Amino acid sequence: MDFITVSNSALWIIVILQSIVIYALTRQVGVLFERVAPAGALAINQTIEVGAVAPNLALQSLASTLVDVGGKSKNNKSQLLFFVSPDCPVCKTLLPALKSAAKAEQSWIDLILASDGKQQDHAGFVKQYELSEYPYIVSELLGKSYGVAKLPYGVVIDEMGKIASMGIINSREHLDSLFEAKERNVASIQAYMQKDQHNEEKFVEVK
Template structure:
């Protein structure tokens, strides 16, 4: 009889610890760009960032000023992310130099290289190793995609998977 209440108490304590740890994580200092925004809003400047790509080269959002950017947050374990990656690759191949796709992996501790190779992705994949950019953009669900205009302002936000047709429409002004 005592085992069941004890087990429930243990679960509650673990959940509370996890909740407090997650809340404390948000109070850590910013290390990769602009101050914490916690919810990128359309019409406002996109939070800046600097992340490493798959080759270990630093990539900054400001490097793409003057160009439209489709910014996608994803993870290797996310089924909708896996489903939209082939469409994103098709869009990237069709787009040429008309805009850029930046895909931010929020789980770089997993086999991102294997994922990229399996899906034959050629657009830039950035690694958010400490979760700062994910937090700055207020990501609560993946995939989440933003359209950033040539002036660095947020124009659109889409939560969830997109088809190629939806991506093409998303990239229109």
């Protein structure tokens, strides 16, 4: 057996071993991704809970219109109550994604922006980030009624006036998780993932 034949055989063995290693790593990465998959918006709240009737308030917006928050919907649409602040950097970063989501989902949900702190320049904030097409409510009572402690925070109220989902929103994925949780009728995506994992464990094949 000459040198070239030996070299080719060795190269083929190396290629095969590399393929096996890459395949094994790919499987491990897939398993790891499932374990650390985005958990969705973190639903921390000590005042309200998913499934409960949402606090029903009639409040004046920055544009001096009366806005009904909560209660049975008059247009058969849900509400996304999104709490922001002019001095919240994360809120500002999320606004483009929030407006995009509001337009994409406008057939079934209405966006309502909420804030507090009368000393802040809310009008300037609305103008700078082009938020005038959405109701913008400045009310400390609203934040307290919905148990909002951290920003940005989102609450989805279904068409029957009940809390469908809620949580701290730090990304577009977190925002989408609120919609997904409502659609799947679960308290949060975390709860759905835990339920799904439990079901998978129940159906593990016994050998």
